[in-house]
Amino acid sequence: MVNKRSVLTPALIALVGFLTVCPVVMLIFGSFSTGLGAFGEFTLDKYIQGYTDPELGGIILNTIIFVLGSSFVATGLALLLAYLNTRTDIPFKFMFRIISIIPMMIPHILFSVSWVLLLNPSNGLINLFLRQIPGLENLAINIYSLPGMILVEGLLDLPIAYLILAPAMASFDISLEESSKVCGGSTLRTLFRVTLPVLRPAILAAFILSLVRSLASFAVPSVIGMPGRIYVLATHIYQSIATGFAADFGKAAAIGMSVLATSITLIYVYRYLTSESEKYVTISSRGYRPSVIELKGARYPMFGLVGILSMILIVLPVLVLLYTSMVPYSMIPSAKAFSMMSWKHWIEVINDPISLLSLKNSVFLGVFGATLGVTLSIFVAYVIVKVRSHASGLLESLSFLSFSFPGIVIGVGFMWFFVRTPLYATIWTLLIGYIATYLPYGVRPLTSAFVQVHSHLEESSQVCGAGPFTTMRRIVIPLLIPGIVSGWILMATMFVRELTLSVVLSRPGTEVLAVQIFRFAEDGLWGQLSALGIMMIIISTALVLLATLVGMKFKPVEE
Amino acid sequence: MKRLLIVFLALIIVPSAFAADSDLVQKAKAEGQVSFYANMTAIAPIMDVFNAQTGLAGKYTRISTSKFLATVLTEYQAGKLMADVLQAPLPVMQMLKAKGVLAPYTSASAADYPAWTRQDDQIQTFGIEYVGLIYNKELVKAADAPKRYEDLTDPRWKNKIVMANPASHATTISWLVGLKENVFKSEDKWMEFLKGLAANRPMLVKSFGPTPAPVESGEKHIAISMPKYIITKAPAPLDWARLEQPLMGTPRGIAISSSAKNPNAAKLFMDFWLTKKAMAKLSAEVGEYVLAPGVFPPIDGMDKAKVIPIRTLSEKEISSYGTMFKKIFKLH
Amino acid sequence: MEIKITNLSKYYYSGGKTIKALDNVSLSIPANRIFTLLGPSGCGKTTLLRCIVGLEAPDTGEIKIGEDTVLSTEENIFVPTENRGLGMVFQTYAIWPHMDVFNNVAYPLQTRKVPKDVIRSKVEKTLRFVQLEGFEDRPATKLSGGQQQRVALARALVAEPKVILFDEPLSNLDAKLREETRKDLRIFLTELQITAIYVTHDRIEALSLSDIVAVMNGGQIVEMGEPRDIYLNSNHRFVADFIGRTNLIEAKVTAQEESVTKVDCAIGSFACRKRADLNPGDNVTLCLRPEFIRLKRGGASEAQNVFNGQIESLVFIGEAFEGEIKIRESQIFIKTEPDSDIRVGDSANFAVDPDHCLLVIR
Numbered sequence A: 001m002v003n004k005r006s007v008l009t010p011a012l013i014a015l016v017g018f019l020t021v022c023p024v025v026m027l028i029f030g031s032f033s034t035g036l037g038a039f040g041e042f043t044l045d046k047y048i049q050g051y052t053d054p055e056l057g058g059i060i061l062n063t064i065i066f067v068l069g070s071s072f073v074a075t076g077l078a079l080l081l082a083y084l085n086t087r088t089d090i091p092f093k094f095m096f097r098i099i100s101i102i103p104m105m106i107p108h109i110l111f112s113v114s115w116v117l118l119l120n121p122s123n124g125l126i127n128l129f130l131r132q133i134p135g136l137e138n139l140a141i142n143i144y145s146l147p148g149m150i151l152v153e154g155l156l157d158l159p160i161a162y163l164i165l166a167p168a169m170a171s172f173d174i175s176l177e178e179s180s181k182v183c184g185g186s187t188l189r190t191l192f193r194v195t196l197p198v199l200r201p202a203i204l205a206a207f208i209l210s211l212v213r214s215l216a217s218f219a220v221p222s223v224i225g226m227p228g229r230i231y232v233l234a235t236h237i238y239q240s241i242a243t244g245f246a247a248d249f250g251k252a253a254a255i256g257m258s259v260l261a262t263s264i265t266l267i268y269v270y271r272y273l274t275s276e277s278e279k280y281v282t283i284s285s286r287g288y289r290p291s292v293i294e295l296k297g298a299r300y301p302m303f304g305l306v307g308i309l310s311m312i313l314i315v316l317p318v319l320v321l322l323y324t325s326m327v328p329y330s331m332i333p334s335a336k337a338f339s340m341m342s343w344k345h346w347i348e349v350i351n352d353p354i355s356l357l358s359l360k361n362s363v364f365l366g367v368f369g370a371t372l373g374v375t376l377s378i379f380v381a382y383v384i385v386k387v388r389s390h391a392s393g394l395l396e397s398l399s400f401l402s403f404s405f406p407g408i409v410i411g412v413g414f415m416w417f418f419v420r421t422p423l424y425a426t427i428w429t430l431l432i433g434y435i436a437t438y439l440p441y442g443v444r445p446l447t448s449a450f451v452q453v454h455s456h457l458e459e460s461s462q463v464c465g466a467g468p469f470t471t472m473r474r475i476v477i478p479l480l481i482p483g484i485v486s487g488w489i490l491m492a493t494m495f496v497r498e499l500t501l502s503v504v505l506s507r508p509g510t511e512v513l514a515v516q517i518f519r520f521a522e523d524g525l526w527g528q529l530s531a532l533g534i535m536m537i538i539i540s541t542a543l544v545l546l547a548t549l550v551g552m553k554f555k556p557v558e559e
Numbered sequence B: 001m002k003r004l005l006i007v008f009l010a011l012i013i014v015p016s017a018f019a020a021d022s023d024l025v026q027k028a029k030a031e032g033q034v035s036f037y038a039n040m041t042a043i044a045p046i047m048d049v050f051n052a053q054t055g056l057a058g059k060y061t062r063i064s065t066s067k068f069l070a071t072v073l074t075e076y077q078a079g080k081l082m083a084d085v086l087q088a089p090l091p092v093m094q095m096l097k098a099k100g101v102l103a104p105y106t107s108a109s110a111a112d113y114p115a116w117t118r119q120d121d122q123i124q125t126f127g128i129e130y131v132g133l134i135y136n137k138e139l140v141k142a143a144d145a146p147k148r149y150e151d152l153t154d155p156r157w158k159n160k161i162v163m164a165n166p167a168s169h170a171t172t173i174s175w176l177v178g179l180k181e182n183v184f185k186s187e188d189k190w191m192e193f194l195k196g197l198a199a200n201r202p203m204l205v206k207s208f209g210p211t212p213a214p215v216e217s218g219e220k221h222i223a224i225s226m227p228k229y230i231i232t233k234a235p236a237p238l239d240w241a242r243l244e245q246p247l248m249g250t251p252r253g254i255a256i257s258s259s260a261k262n263p264n265a266a267k268l269f270m271d272f273w274l275t276k277k278a279m280a281k282l283s284a285e286v287g288e289y290v291l292a293p294g295v296f297p298p299i300d301g302m303d304k305a306k307v308i309p310i311r312t313l314s315e316k317e318i319s320s321y322g323t324m325f326k327k328i329f330k331l332h
Numbered sequence C: 001m002e003i004k005i006t007n008l009s010k011y012y013y014s015g016g017k018t019i020k021a022l023d024n025v026s027l028s029i030p031a032n033r034i035f036t037l038l039g040p041s042g043c044g045k046t047t048l049l050r051c052i053v054g055l056e057a058p059d060t061g062e063i064k065i066g067e068d069t070v071l072s073t074e075e076n077i078f079v080p081t082e083n084r085g086l087g088m089v090f091q092t093y094a095i096w097p098h099m100d101v102f103n104n105v106a107y108p109l110q111t112r113k114v115p116k117d118v119i120r121s122k123v124e125k126t127l128r129f130v131q132l133e134g135f136e137d138r139p140a141t142k143l144s145g146g147q148q149q150r151v152a153l154a155r156a157l158v159a160e161p162k163v164i165l166f167d168e169p170l171s172n173l174d175a176k177l178r179e180e181t182r183k184d185l186r187i188f189l190t191e192l193q194i195t196a197i198y199v200t201h202d203r204i205e206a207l208s209l210s211d212i213v214a215v216m217n218g219g220q221i222v223e224m225g226e227p228r229d230i231y232l233n234s235n236h237r238f239v240a241d242f243i244g245r246t247n248l249i250e251a252k253v254t255a256q257e258e259s260v261t262k263v264d265c266a267i268g269s270f271a272c273r274k275r276a277d278l279n280p281g282d283n284v285t286l287c288l289r290p291e292f293i294r295l296k297r298g299g300a301s302e303a304q305n306v307f308n309g310q311i312e313s314l315v316f317i318g319e320a321f322e323g324e325i326k327i328r329e330s331q332i333f334i335k336t337e338p339d340s341d342i343r344v345g346d347s348a349n350f351a352v353d354p355d356h357c358l359l360v361i362r
Ligand SMILES: Nc1ncnc2c1ncn2[C@@H]1O[C@H](COP(=O)(O)OP(=O)(O)O)[C@@H](O)[C@H]1O
Pocket: C012, C013, C014, C019, C020, C021, C039, C040, C041, C042, C043, C044, C045, C046, C047, C048
């Protein structure tokens, strides 16, 4: 076993490193080269220009507020939903699970645009509605503001946080809580003194992942931030390259390096903070069915509260999408609007051969890519959690590398890389690019899951004569099912709506959904955009259901 | 069904539609396909006609303007440029020409285009990405619509304008500079206009794409945007302000790649693209302003409008004007 | 099957410090006996066990199981755990929560590709042996601690391994169950005629269960022998202290006589069991087990190994009285029959047979 482990780690480092380092290396070359390509004469100009900008200070401040704020929103909401969902007897649990992952399935531009329709200060629907209340006639809640950006980005990052937290909560060793209660701790005290601290690795993981994601996010800063004239690093980078027709991605990469450095630092901080506590083992062999906390009288009020909250935060934007897909152009709901509703945009989308092809490609990439990605993630997470050497730290950082880079830049890095391979312009570039970039979506939930499998469970299989692969197949993987399902869902839904890489790498024959969506967005065709967006949500929902059902079937923990 | 019909119709009209010389057609047929990179949208119907008419497989890749140069140059330098024909804004085409990406070709189809559309033997200009003022006709009466660009500085438009970011959106920057060079009598008048516009606090978005939606929905009343949205977004209540001054836009160019794998098919495609028929389709379906004589987008009054090309600005100019507009509009 | 361990060392590096978990251990474990590793927590017992099964890679050394070398750092041999053909019961039992009892127990046979019907009959037989017949379909999560322990045992036994190893298997059970299981385990293991290696920090467990005990401390084997021998005749202060309640008194050798060695200590002069390797003037420790101290009420006496003192405390614990007697400035633990009439405050004589006055070195 020891020998095989020592082969596994370098092999994975080589593989993951190759996938994630290559595009980043290309970008590093690009950032030091004159001209627009990856290989030009050496220059420091791009860094000098990038970092001597006097506006950088204010932008960094905005970025910090935005990123921290949205991560708090995402993690906080995810904690609440995951706790209610896994640990209490709140009714209609299945709904919460769906609600908490819906934002995962919606293209981020669409979600942001929905919020603009709901909450813009001139005629946002929520504003219009609230103005009818006496005394609030002049109300104008402004989405084009930092709090607005934080809210929407927080909601968009909620699924990542939820899918990391929920499995951890579900497999929590109940005796830890019980002993707190025996010691006289109230439910609330137990929650804050025992449950949350024990879950700290998962909570931190969710928080850090949200941080990294919102740092690289472009949809919210561009759709909501720009009109409010609030710039963060991602939009600043865009601004600095998009001025002019010859976009200099090398310069963007130069500024992006600081984002990359920040993310990598965050990941190291995270590893440091959890280096001891990740040894917390919460699945013991004594059974890991957590008991349910009875909300008693609070059951329905609590449900009502959370129901309304998620209704406003998540269901409403989706309804706005549905509405937008049916009205002929962007209009405020009115009798006239409803009378003009039709399936026109839907029919146009369905009759468009490229849209259909992209549907097919996206489903393929979602299903096959996620399966491959999760398989790789299992090995990576295994090394990260169970080997825990310096090399495994390196592996974890590598897995975050392309993920941490601002999206608009990393796509070009991949193009610079793939154009030197025979894979260029095939669907495999998309597949490989997706897996390399979104590896943390698979690795994070799986590390959380691995942390909870006591090493004795695995070792006793070896003593029983099972090799590493049998042990993996018969013991480890079945115990990891919740993590695998989470990882698969995150990856599959991400791949179905992936935009930043696709828009650079897709070619005729390899069109994907998001690229179609992007074309509609560039042409301002919100109707078709929303129709395709909803189709995307339906496909993702189907994939989520599929994964959940398969997960339940293969999860042989007897009741 | 609709496609079948197009194919059928096309087959009937082939012989008369465009008479390319049969030698070229033969060679092109032997190549069998042609790859077209464009930054324009909605040209699938035109590709369908081309395919039906010639029996070739024309494949179209949409690459947005911001990534056009990076993509084409990356491929070209790696010897993997897949495009046979390239279409992009003129400034981009000129940069490609400077890098040797383009090959010379003069298409007979463009013989009757205005002379300025052919400044060299490589790039053929065929259209103008024209910018205008689009307003919501339910909220603004035609009589109240601006008559001159200066009217945008009227305080009645305060918080009612949407436009692409003048600090970063290249087309908007060029357009504002075009106003100075083609419309305003003096630099002072121009500055006055810019300051007045900025004082009305327009909502700034990333590019033209998101400009019409706020006007359609009534969130804003008027946009500095593209009149073609009146066609593509019908039946939205959009109309364009008929100004006394000319409309302006960045020219669109087309050319053949110097490393085309299908050079004959490329020529055939370019010949086809520049025919009056193809241009009329482009104009009719997506409201493009094309330079084939006598062809106008089906927008009321557009046949009488004066539409002029904007000079190509150097990257340096764009970036220094961008910085200037950033100050005037008090961004950051 | 015999196990031979030679010069085994295992180091951990943590926080810049090197921990010698195993410090050059050499050891021979006889075949078909119950062998116990006894020592305080953290002395390296688990590490030694894990090295034998192959879950740790030692830094140096050699391990032979029967004729097979499973580890040799010199010859670069490392047989992976799964190919060593052993059975093990973990401290946590490591019952797989996603399987039922049958599948847990059948697992080692399944990995060895045994035919299905053979598996069924063997599992049934083993479950009967550990008195869990009828539990086949029970989910592993629905078992009591004792049942889990027996499932773990059944799983370790089912493939008839050459050697079975236990890491503190009883530490999670309550006192009464622990005592019963200990007895059962001894019966099972003796019946099976199997080599068993048993790790514990509980001396009663070690003494009552094993054929041979090895006492460990600080990554080394201090002493090894049959339980009674170790208890009565240990040569090491650490062992004598760890293996049973005892009085340890610093002393100095005064003379070697024909059948006894004489020492002086704070209490007085003792005649002790003869240890020929000592010379007058040597510092030694005198070891007196309370159960060998005989007490009698009365005044001072001049007889050999008889001392007079005052009873300081006395507690009745059922099978005996336990307490302390004060002689000069020293306090000595004592133990006496439950029907004794000695009480606190009495003046008493205590006497020890020289054969029970053990001299140990530090
Ligand atoms: N993985 C590890 N890393 C660092 N030190 C360890 C590790 N495992 C055990 N040790 C140390 O090695 C020593 C022996 O441990 P162990 O064999 O578990 O003792 P025990 O006799 O209680 O079973 C202890 O000091 C322990 O802290």
